[in-house]
Amino acid sequence: MATETRAQTHHDVLWDGTTLYVASYRFVNDGLPAEPGFPTAMRRYSYDSARKTYSLMDTTKVNDERVEALTIDKDSTGRVWATWQQGNRIYLNATGTDGRYWGTPFAHPASLSPEGLSNVSVDDTSAVIAFDGNKIGVMWSRQVGDALDGRYWSYHVDGTPDTDWTTPVAAVLGRNSADDHMNLKRLGSSGGRVFAAVKTSYTAASEPLIQLLALNGTTWSAHTIATVSECPNRMIVMIDESTQMLRTFATYPRPGDTTDAGVCTSTGGAIYEKSTPLDDIDFSTAPKTPRVVDADQYVHNVTSTKQNLNSAAQGTANSGLLILADVNATSRYWHYHDSSGGSGGGDPAAPPGTPTPAAERPE
Numbered sequence: 001m002a003t004e005t006r007a008q009t010h011h012d013v014l015w016d017g018t019t020l021y022v023a024s025y026r027f028v029n030d031g032l033p034a035e036p037g038f039p040t041a042m043r044r045y046s047y048d049s050a051r052k053t054y055s056l057m058d059t060t061k062v063n064d065e066r067v068e069a070l071t072i073d074k075d076s077t078g079r080v081w082a083t084w085q086q087g088n089r090i091y092l093n094a095t096g097t098d099g100r101y102w103g104t105p106f107a108h109p110a111s112l113s114p115e116g117l118s119n120v121s122v123d124d125t126s127a128v129i130a131f132d133g134n135k136i137g138v139m140w141s142r143q144v145g146d147a148l149d150g151r152y153w154s155y156h157v158d159g160t161p162d163t164d165w166t167t168p169v170a171a172v173l174g175r176n177s178a179d180d181h182m183n184l185k186r187l188g189s190s191g192g193r194v195f196a197a198v199k200t201s202y203t204a205a206s207e208p209l210i211q212l213l214a215l216n217g218t219t220w221s222a223h224t225i226a227t228v229s230e231c232p233n234r235m236i237v238m239i240d241e242s243t244q245m246l247r248t249f250a251t252y253p254r255p256g257d258t259t260d261a262g263v264c265t266s267t268g269g270a271i272y273e274k275s276t277p278l279d280d281i282d283f284s285t286a287p288k289t290p291r292v293v294d295a296d297q298y299v300h301n302v303t304s305t306k307q308n309l310n311s312a313a314q315g316t317a318n319s320g321l322l323i324l325a326d327v328n329a330t331s332r333y334w335h336y337h338d339s340s341g342g343s344g345g346g347d348p349a350a351p352p353g354t355p356t357p358a359a360e361r362p363e
Contacts, residue, residue, distance in 0.1 A: 010027045020045040020047060021044055024041050025066070025067055025084075031122060033087070035065065038064070039064050040064075040082075041060070042062050042080070043058070044058055044099070060101055062105075063082070069085070079094050082102075092106060092107075115148060117168045118152070120144065125181075131186040137153060137194060139152065142178060143180075147175070149173070149177060150171070152168040153168065154167070172222050176202050185306075192215065192216065195215070197213075198210065198211050209227060211225055212237060212283070214281060223276075224284070232252050234301055236248070240308070243310075246276050248274050249272070249304075251269045251271060258270070267328075268300035270294070271299055273288070292335070297328075302324070302325045320337065
């Protein structure tokens with residue numbers, strides 16, 4: 001089933017237990033401004049579990065911009081929210097409670113404050129997540145070159161006017177503390193806890209290049225996942241609720257006995273895992289385990305589900321873990337599947353990844 005016929009599109013996907021939402025947007029390259037005249041579409045699909053088929057329900061327009069990144073999530077009232085960067089501001093939009101028809105896009109109200117904390121650079125992005133039972137949060141990077149640069153967080157209480165958002169707080173603050181890569185997850189079994197795998201712009205070998213930011217109530221803490229010297233990139237975080245583990249995946253330089261082993265490049269490498277208990281976050285002694293390796297080509301852009309692993313509340317009981325990554329040179333996807341409860345260890349002697357047969361990479 002094709003969900004998009006336009007070239008150069010990226011997607012964000014949400015499954016709520018009954019309906020599949022696919023937000024499809026025309027992609028603009030890193031460092032280029034958003035461009036009007038290229039609508040973002042959201043398609044909704046129903047699922048027939050007996051036939052194992054999806055059926056298109058409807059297609060609606062989110063915005064009219066070609067953007068670098070756009071994400072969606074659904075609040076407790078049934079409204080779907082979206083966020084992106086446009087015109088050097090963080091933008092948002094939302095559907096009605098039918099989860100279908102979109103309103104008018106608007107800039108986050110912090111853009112009107114004296115500091116303009118949601119006024120950002122052309123290289124910045126944002127991400128949205130439902131959390132704490134009745135809230136939608138948005139996180140964004142700010143890299144304009146002043147003392148207020150950082151990674152910001154603001155939230156909206158479900159049912160209040162669209163433009164009512166809390167004053168942004170900095171999860172991390174300072175020059176080079178932010179970059180435009182981020183991936184958000186929430187802990188469904190505990191109120192107010194959000195985790196974000198993020199990238200920084202630090203350059204010294206011992207400084208953190210990817211971090212795990214953890215929100216507990218109203219307080220954010222930052223934990224180094226990997227330093228600049230480890231050359232990580234394109235990270236995600238997964239929460240395994242059965243084992244209370246945070247499992248992070250990122251691109252690192254390729255291991256020995258492969259072509260270009262150890263080469264640090266932003267174009268790819270191999271996918272490795274680092275994991276830690278979510279109530280005692282510490283990656284300093286976490287093993288770095290290869291999960292997806294191609295002997296001859298770079299693997300990159302790891303992805304997985306928005307839902308937590310092995311979570312009855314989120315409809316993934318006994319799910320195990322599945323990640324997907326792409327090999328751009330051969331236009332193929334590779335996957336890694338861990339069917340266990342998710343200790344994050346797995347079998348280090350097992351093959352680290354499996355190519356998905358005939359899975360062509362979309363343009």
